[in-house]
Amino acid sequence: MHEMAISESILGILEDEARRQSYRRVKKVWLEIGPFAGIETEALRFTFDVVTKGTLADSAALEIVATDARAWCLPCERSVEIAQRFDCCPICGGHQLQMTSGDEMRIKELEVE
Template identity: 40%
Template sequence: MHEMSLAQSIVEIVENTAQQNQASSVVAVKLIIGELAGVEMHALMQGLKIASQGTVMQEAKIEIERPGGTAWCLKCQKTVPIHRRGEPCPVCGSYQLSVNGGDDFRVSELELGDS
């Protein structure tokens, strides 16, 4: 399961950051996961629940920002919204699109507990 390895990586990043800052707990974790990141959100949340057990992240609130997908259309020369890779330009119908937003996947903020 791809999402489980992503969850484990998130927990590792959070644990390393908490350790570097001598924090005994993590209160909140903010993730940015774009609409086009190719992540099944329910599976990721289940993976985080499992992977965070027994870690400083165990009780953390998980906040997720979901930026919408965008692409540059080579034909009509516009940035357009898209919801899935492989769909046509909603303006001109062209498939000559280059994704330029909404494919993010990162830990953006941590709120650390008392040291």
Template identity: 55%
Template sequence: MHEMSIAEGIIQVLEDQAKAQNYSRVKTVWLEIGPLAMIETESLRFCFDAVTRNSLAEGAKLKIIKIPGEALCMQCLKTVPVEKRFDACVECGSYQLQITQGEEMRIKELEVE
């Protein structure tokens, strides 16, 4: 379950930023996650709740913003939506796709005190 290490990494970023930006409590964390990031969002929510206990983010809400997957088809040169790796181009059926969006997982925004 790599979601636990991801949640621990998020807490580390929050603690580092709390020192740098002088805040003491995190109320809400917004994460952008693409479908190709290979992250199980419900597992991440569970792990986030576990690792935030006794931290500056205890009780914080985790909001997940799902961003769409996109790829450039090397055959027809169109940007097409993708849900999974190795999807075919919805325009021409080619499998020569270069992922351009959807592998991301990043902290988009924080609500802090």
């Protein structure tokens, strides 16, 4: 259930940015979430709604952009796409993979007024 803590962090960023960029309402939030970010998107949507009640992001829509997970295979010396952390290399079948992307957890942009 750390989606609650994540939602609180998102709201904190929205409120900080409201001061910096002077807006008073957030209508839509675009998040970039990697498959290995450890975020259950349904739980995030639920807790985001709960956490933002009565705040500047009340009823804001969450747009979640899923990113790809990629890893560098040491034996093949190339970048490959993986679906899970323990996947083997789709080319050589080895496990000497260095994950290069997939744990992103970022706020990309906001629609505000």
